[in-house]
Amino acid sequence: MTLPSTRASRPGLQAVNDFVVKFANVNGSGSASANELFAKAILRMGVPVSPRNIFPSNIQGLPTWYEVRVNERGWLGRRGGVDLMVAMNPQTWDADVAEIEPGGYLFYDSTRPLPPSKFREDVAVIGMPITELCNAAYGDARQRQLFKNIIYVGALAELLGIDGAVLETLLGEQYRSKPKLIDANREALRMGRDYAREHLRQPFGLRVRRADNVGDRIFIDGNSAAALGCVYGGATVCAWYPITPSSSLAEAFQKYCARYRVDKASGRNLYAVVQAEDEIASIGMVIGAGWNGARAFTATSGPGISLMTEFIGLAYFAEIPATIIDVQRGGPSTGMPTRTQQADILACAYASHGDTKHVLLFPEDPHECFEFAAQALDLADRLQTPIFLMSDLDIGMNQRLCAPFAWDDTRAYDRGKVMTREELEAGKPFGRYLDVDGDGIPYRTYPGTHPTRGSFFTRGTTRDAYARYSEKGADYVDNMQRLLRKFETAKTLVPPPLLRRASRPTALGAIFFGSTSPAMAEAIDALEGAGVHLDTLRIRAFPFADSVAEFIAAHERVFVVEQNRDGQLRSLLVNEFGIDPARLVPILHYDGTPITARFIARAIGEQAGTRAPAAPAAAEAHVP
Amino acid sequence: MTYIAKPGLHHPTLPKNALCYTRRDYEGKVSTLCAGCGHDSISAAIIQACWELAIEPHRLAKLSGIGCSSKTPDYFLGNSHGFNTVHGRMPSVLTGANLANRELLYLGVSGDGDSASIGIGQFVHAIRRGVNMVYIVENNGVYGLTKGQFSATADQGSVSKRGVVNTDNPIDMVGLALQLGASFVARSFSGDKQQLVPLIKAAIAHRGAAFIDVISPCVAFNNHAGSTKSYDYVREHNEAVNRLDVISAREAIGVDYAEGELAEVRQHDGSVLRLRKLHADYDPGDRIAAMNYVHAHQVRGEIVTGLLYLDPDPHDLHEHLNTVATPFNALGAEALCPGAATLEQINASLR
Known part of the structure; x- marks a missing residue:
C-alpha cells in the first residue's frame, strides 16, 4: 500500500440519515446480495431507503451499480449525485470518482496501489486492503470473491454506525435454510467491522441513526408485487416469454402459485404457467384462455408488445379479455434492455392495425402494481378487452418501500x-x-x-x-x-387521476405518471422552497378522465414530466383532448437511468423563469 | 360474401345418434368455398365423425387460423363455439382455450400456408407440448385465398397453374409431427371418406396431440397436370398402410371383418381402434420406423396414408402442468384468492 488508507483533504460532507451511497461493482461478483443486506439494515433501523440497481445486459464481467438513497424524510426517488462511492470496479473508476459530490467520500480496495492522479482533492478517500484481507483469510477463490462484498459491508456499517446486530439478524433470515453460511457471513462481516474500527479512524461525516420513519410499510419489487396481484386477482393462466425486465414477474407468479395455489385435497395446481415459444404465442394463449373464461395474463416489455400487436388488435375487435403487463425498458429493442424508460405509451395506447385504443394503467410503485394487477383482471373481464399495466424497470426490478398490500375478503371478482x-x-x-x-x-x-x-x-x-x-x-x-x-x-x-394542490393558488401545473412519482414529490417540495408553486396531477390511467382536461384548462402552462424522448403522454393528451400543444411543456428524461428530483426541479425551475434551485432542499442541507 | 343460413327443416326419417341428433344437427353455414373443394369433403367427414361418436356439439370448440381451410369451421358444428383467429396462430389460442377448460374437445383446423409457413413455429410448439386436441391440416400445397401461390408443402418440381416450377424442398407435416412427439399421427385424402372419417373419430377419442394431414386438392389453383396435390395424382400415388374402424366405448364390439390381419388398440376413453393392416411391414406403434417408412415412400413419390403412429398411453399438457380436474373457468375467488390473512403474513415477511 503506497497510499495512506485515509487522506481526507477537505472537510467531508456531514449528514445524518440523508445521503446517497453508490456501489460500483463487477457483474456476477456476488455483490447484489451484500448490497441488498446493506440497504435492508438501514431500513430495519427505521430509516427509509430506496435502492436502485443499474445493471448491464450481461451475466458476468460488465459494470453494475447499486445506488442507495438514505432519506429520513422518506424521499424515495433518485436525488442525483453521490455522497459515498464504494468503488469496487477498476473498469469504471474514473467515471465513478467523477460522480462524487464535492466533499463526498470514496471508499475503495487499496490492496493495489493507485497513482495520486486517480483521486480527487475535494473528496475524502477511505482505502481498505480488502483483497489482501480476503486472501489472508480464505484459500478458496470463490470465497475470496464473495466475502469481499460482505467485508466491505461490515466496514461501511462500522463507519456509518449501522447496528451490527441488525446485520447479523438479517444474515440469519437470509440463510435460514443454510446455517453454515450464516456463520461464515457473520465472520466476514466482523472482519470488515474490526478492520474499520482499528484502521479507518478518521472524520467521517455520514451517519445512520435509528429513527421511526418506516412504519408498517413493506419493501418489495414491483414485479413480485404485480405477480402477487395476479394471484389475488384470480389469474389462472400465465403465458410468457423471457425478456428483461419482465421475466422475474412470471417467475414470481410461479413461485407464489406454488405456495398459495395448490389444491390441498388433490395436490394439484390451480394455475398454469406456460413459457411460450415467443411473445406472439404468449398473447395467443392469453387470448385463448380469456375467450374460454379463464383469467389470463402475460408479462413482457416493449419488443414483446411489438410482436403481440396483431393479436392485440384481434382481442380489441373480437372483444376478448386479456391482461398485458408491460415492464418498460429503454428502446429500441436491442438498445438498452436493462435500463428504464416510459417509452411504450403510444405503442400500447394505439397498439395494432386499424382503429384501436386500449386501456392503460400506470402504477407508481409496487403497492399500485399489486392493486392495479388485480384490478386489470377485473377490468379485462368487465370491458372484454386487453388491459395494459404499464410498469417499468425502475418499479419492476427495484425493491421499493411502499404501503402494505391490502385485500378485502368480501371482494368478489367482477367476471363481467x-x-x-x-x-x-x-x-x-x-x-x-x-x-x-x-x-x-x-x-x-x-x-x-x-x-x-x-x-x-x-x-x-x-x-x-x-x-x-x-x-x-x-x-x-x-x-x-x-x-x-x-x-x-x-x-x-x-x-382516477390524483390532484395535489400547491400551498397557494398558481397558474402552473404539472402532470406526471408511473415511476416518476417519488422524484416528482421531492422536486415539487424543492420548487416550493424556491418559490415555484405548482399544482400537480398524477395520471393513473388511459382513457383520461375528463378531470384531466379540466386540470389543463385551469392552468396557463402545464409541465408534462415523462421518461421518454418524444413526450408520448403529452402527444396522447394533445391527440385525445385536442389541446393546443403550446400549453403543455414537455419535461423529458430518457438516458435510461431513473429520473432524479434534481433534474425535474432544475428543468421546471428554468422553464418557470424563476431561480432554479440547484438541488432539492434535502440535498442542499448537508453541503458545507 | 354474406352470411347464408341453412334452412332449419329436417327430414323426419333422418337417422338419429345416441343423443337423438341427426347429422343435420352437426352442420354449419353454407360453405363459401369453390364447388368441388376438398375442404368441403373434410368438413363433411368431421360432421359424420362427430355424429357417429354422438358428441354434444356444444362441448366441442373449433378453432382455426386464416385461409380457405380456416374458413371451414363456420361450415360445420353450428352449435359449437368457433374462433377464427389470426394467420398461423391458431395453435396458441387453442392451447390457451384448452388450459381454461380441460373438459371440452378442441378441434384445430388449419391449412398448409397457415401451419407450414407463417404458423410453423406455433404448430411445432403446440405439438411438442402435447396439447389435447385434434389438429387437422387441410393440405393443398397452395395459397387459395390469395390465388395460387406455392405453399411450403408444395413438392419440389411440382408446377403451378401459371407454369412456375417449385424449386424449394417441401415441408412434410407428418414427418414433423412424428419427430415432435405427437401421440397420434395420420394422413388421409379428402377424396377418401371411408378412410378419413374413422381417423377423425379415433383422433377425437385420443387424449393428447392428435395430428391429421389431409391432402385436399384445390380445384381452382392446384388440380392440373404437374401438380402433386391434384385429385388424379393423389389417387394414383396413395399408399394406404391400414384401414381403421373405431368402436366407441358405448358400442358392443362385434363387428365382422373381412380377411386380413387385425390389430386392436384400446384408447383411454375406452374406445377400441381396430386396425386392418394393408401393408404387412407397417407398424403404427413404432415412431422411428414410421418416420423411415413415410420418408422412404415419399422419395418414391408415394403418399403414405392411414394411421401412421399411435401412442395408446399419451400424456397431455394438463398432466405435465399437474392442473386440477375442475376447469379453470369454473374456479372462483374462494379457490383462487389466498385471502387477507395470508396477505398480512406476506406483508410481515416484507419488512
Missing part, C-alpha cells in the same frame, strides 16, 4: 357480462355484439354453456351484432361506434 346456461335456457335473447345496456359492453358466453343457444363464431373480420359474418360497411361502422362507447365506459372504471 357473461350469460349463463340458466339465462339462455330461460330464453334471454343473445347477440354477442348487441349493446343491450347502452354502455357499449355486450354479453358473451363461454364455450360449452348450452347445447343449442348462445354459441357464436368469433372473428377478426367484420360481423353483425349477432356475430354473423358481414362485409357491410354499416355493420362495421355500428360496431366501431359501439367500441367507442365502450371506451367511454372505461373512463368511469379506471383509477
Whole structure:
C-alpha cells in the first residue's frame, strides 16, 4: 500500500440519515446480495431507503451499480449525485470518482496501489486492503470473491454506525435454510467491522441513526408485487416469454402459485404457467384462455408488445379479455434492455392495425402494481378487452418501500357480462355484439354453456351484432361506434387521476405518471422552497378522465414530466383532448437511468423563469 | 360474401345418434368455398365423425387460423363455439382455450400456408407440448385465398397453374409431427371418406396431440397436370398402410371383418381402434420406423396414408402442468384468492 488508507483533504460532507451511497461493482461478483443486506439494515433501523440497481445486459464481467438513497424524510426517488462511492470496479473508476459530490467520500480496495492522479482533492478517500484481507483469510477463490462484498459491508456499517446486530439478524433470515453460511457471513462481516474500527479512524461525516420513519410499510419489487396481484386477482393462466425486465414477474407468479395455489385435497395446481415459444404465442394463449373464461395474463416489455400487436388488435375487435403487463425498458429493442424508460405509451395506447385504443394503467410503485394487477383482471373481464399495466424497470426490478398490500375478503371478482346456461335456457335473447345496456359492453358466453343457444363464431373480420359474418360497411361502422362507447365506459372504471394542490393558488401545473412519482414529490417540495408553486396531477390511467382536461384548462402552462424522448403522454393528451400543444411543456428524461428530483426541479425551475434551485432542499442541507 | 343460413327443416326419417341428433344437427353455414373443394369433403367427414361418436356439439370448440381451410369451421358444428383467429396462430389460442377448460374437445383446423409457413413455429410448439386436441391440416400445397401461390408443402418440381416450377424442398407435416412427439399421427385424402372419417373419430377419442394431414386438392389453383396435390395424382400415388374402424366405448364390439390381419388398440376413453393392416411391414406403434417408412415412400413419390403412429398411453399438457380436474373457468375467488390473512403474513415477511 503506497497510499495512506485515509487522506481526507477537505472537510467531508456531514449528514445524518440523508445521503446517497453508490456501489460500483463487477457483474456476477456476488455483490447484489451484500448490497441488498446493506440497504435492508438501514431500513430495519427505521430509516427509509430506496435502492436502485443499474445493471448491464450481461451475466458476468460488465459494470453494475447499486445506488442507495438514505432519506429520513422518506424521499424515495433518485436525488442525483453521490455522497459515498464504494468503488469496487477498476473498469469504471474514473467515471465513478467523477460522480462524487464535492466533499463526498470514496471508499475503495487499496490492496493495489493507485497513482495520486486517480483521486480527487475535494473528496475524502477511505482505502481498505480488502483483497489482501480476503486472501489472508480464505484459500478458496470463490470465497475470496464473495466475502469481499460482505467485508466491505461490515466496514461501511462500522463507519456509518449501522447496528451490527441488525446485520447479523438479517444474515440469519437470509440463510435460514443454510446455517453454515450464516456463520461464515457473520465472520466476514466482523472482519470488515474490526478492520474499520482499528484502521479507518478518521472524520467521517455520514451517519445512520435509528429513527421511526418506516412504519408498517413493506419493501418489495414491483414485479413480485404485480405477480402477487395476479394471484389475488384470480389469474389462472400465465403465458410468457423471457425478456428483461419482465421475466422475474412470471417467475414470481410461479413461485407464489406454488405456495398459495395448490389444491390441498388433490395436490394439484390451480394455475398454469406456460413459457411460450415467443411473445406472439404468449398473447395467443392469453387470448385463448380469456375467450374460454379463464383469467389470463402475460408479462413482457416493449419488443414483446411489438410482436403481440396483431393479436392485440384481434382481442380489441373480437372483444376478448386479456391482461398485458408491460415492464418498460429503454428502446429500441436491442438498445438498452436493462435500463428504464416510459417509452411504450403510444405503442400500447394505439397498439395494432386499424382503429384501436386500449386501456392503460400506470402504477407508481409496487403497492399500485399489486392493486392495479388485480384490478386489470377485473377490468379485462368487465370491458372484454386487453388491459395494459404499464410498469417499468425502475418499479419492476427495484425493491421499493411502499404501503402494505391490502385485500378485502368480501371482494368478489367482477367476471363481467357473461350469460349463463340458466339465462339462455330461460330464453334471454343473445347477440354477442348487441349493446343491450347502452354502455357499449355486450354479453358473451363461454364455450360449452348450452347445447343449442348462445354459441357464436368469433372473428377478426367484420360481423353483425349477432356475430354473423358481414362485409357491410354499416355493420362495421355500428360496431366501431359501439367500441367507442365502450371506451367511454372505461373512463368511469379506471383509477382516477390524483390532484395535489400547491400551498397557494398558481397558474402552473404539472402532470406526471408511473415511476416518476417519488422524484416528482421531492422536486415539487424543492420548487416550493424556491418559490415555484405548482399544482400537480398524477395520471393513473388511459382513457383520461375528463378531470384531466379540466386540470389543463385551469392552468396557463402545464409541465408534462415523462421518461421518454418524444413526450408520448403529452402527444396522447394533445391527440385525445385536442389541446393546443403550446400549453403543455414537455419535461423529458430518457438516458435510461431513473429520473432524479434534481433534474425535474432544475428543468421546471428554468422553464418557470424563476431561480432554479440547484438541488432539492434535502440535498442542499448537508453541503458545507 | 354474406352470411347464408341453412334452412332449419329436417327430414323426419333422418337417422338419429345416441343423443337423438341427426347429422343435420352437426352442420354449419353454407360453405363459401369453390364447388368441388376438398375442404368441403373434410368438413363433411368431421360432421359424420362427430355424429357417429354422438358428441354434444356444444362441448366441442373449433378453432382455426386464416385461409380457405380456416374458413371451414363456420361450415360445420353450428352449435359449437368457433374462433377464427389470426394467420398461423391458431395453435396458441387453442392451447390457451384448452388450459381454461380441460373438459371440452378442441378441434384445430388449419391449412398448409397457415401451419407450414407463417404458423410453423406455433404448430411445432403446440405439438411438442402435447396439447389435447385434434389438429387437422387441410393440405393443398397452395395459397387459395390469395390465388395460387406455392405453399411450403408444395413438392419440389411440382408446377403451378401459371407454369412456375417449385424449386424449394417441401415441408412434410407428418414427418414433423412424428419427430415432435405427437401421440397420434395420420394422413388421409379428402377424396377418401371411408378412410378419413374413422381417423377423425379415433383422433377425437385420443387424449393428447392428435395430428391429421389431409391432402385436399384445390380445384381452382392446384388440380392440373404437374401438380402433386391434384385429385388424379393423389389417387394414383396413395399408399394406404391400414384401414381403421373405431368402436366407441358405448358400442358392443362385434363387428365382422373381412380377411386380413387385425390389430386392436384400446384408447383411454375406452374406445377400441381396430386396425386392418394393408401393408404387412407397417407398424403404427413404432415412431422411428414410421418416420423411415413415410420418408422412404415419399422419395418414391408415394403418399403414405392411414394411421401412421399411435401412442395408446399419451400424456397431455394438463398432466405435465399437474392442473386440477375442475376447469379453470369454473374456479372462483374462494379457490383462487389466498385471502387477507395470508396477505398480512406476506406483508410481515416484507419488512
